Amino acid sequence: MGTQWWLQMGLGEYPVIAEARAGNDGLGITVSPGTVAYVTTGGPIPDGADAVVQVEDTEEIDKHSLDSRKVRIFVPTSKGVDIRPVGCEIETDAVVLTSGQRIGASEIGLLATVGVTMVKVYPTPTIGVLSTGDELVEPTTGCLNRGQIRDSNWAMILAASLQHHCKVLDLGIARDDEVRENIMSTAISAGVDIILTSGGVSMGNRDYVKPLLQKRGTLHFSKVWMKPGKPLNFAEINSRLAENMPMKKIFTFGLPGNPVSGLVCFHIFVVPTIHRLAGWENPHLLRVQACPLQPLKTDPARPEFHHAIVRWELNDELGYPGFAAENTGHQRSSRILSMKSANALLELPATGSVMAAGTFVPDIIISDISNAICKISSSPDSASSFQRSIMQEL
16 A cells, blocks of 8 residues: 555555556556555556555455445555665666676576576587497496496496586497597587597506597696596597688597596586586586594595585584585495495595594585485574584585
8 A cells, every 4th residue: 555645644544546556557546645545566656655555554444335445554654665666676777697607597587577588608518428448338238248347437427417418429439449530530520519538548558548639639638646537638629620610629538447536537627627618607616614524544645536425514513513524435446336425525635644533624516415414403503503604614
């Protein structure tokens, strides 16, 4: 209810002279002193009205009489209450989105509000995935012969690429002596942005990926000082799909053949590349500080990415609420079971010492942590502690 007279007369009963509903322009309605008009949420404020009283704070009188509708108002108000001036949400010439910002449901709603239905966006990258190795067979293989293993890397890397909304090109499994020009040419001609190979990147005499990358492009590195994932290759290949088209740069990662090493390298190196190609302003994965629940032995030579399950603890076992990291078991690079349910990589320094439980370490979040179990504290102060600590942690 809106009335100009309200400021002078206070509580009371007033005749309802008109209605202004959402979608109606409110033209021809004027609220004079001593009268009110019914206005729905989102409706235009009639001329002469300068305040709104919520319908819950009123009572309609003589509601069945069309000629003598009245309303009783129970609360005082003041000028401007519950009235949103036109343009108060977004000012003229205001910038609502800038280049590099991700577009989600809220941003699409914002664009619709200002009448923008088309914007330029970065395409999601296309990734070609190739497995290499004489020992590999399809995951559908029932009975394995001596020396054979099912190709878990192929399924895992394809799934990881799809989780990051990429288009994927399955290049299949190549025998060690088949890692040749034709497979690379197939990927390039398909217009991929990233090529991921698994296996064939170490120091063996049948590891052909590194020589091929050196031949086709610029090999930037073939080893990384980290655990797991040391034998990682990275190269850039320049290609042109047609003579009249500009040169295109393809980022090629030779991932280690051990599945844990390959997946860790995917998160640390490939995911930021995907984000950068997709136009993200900050391509890096989220980092938080967490306290391991168990002591951790660090490697003496290489920094280690230790897979763990990170969750928010409201229990005061460590003295305060915060992120806690639970070990997923033995961290051998071939043991894919240790990656099950892991949502973070703990960044452990190369000290060769035992890190005590409860020591803060940086964690890289690699998947959704919203489903991680949260232990509830019995402390009456836990809610306020949670609110304080979450701001400090994030």
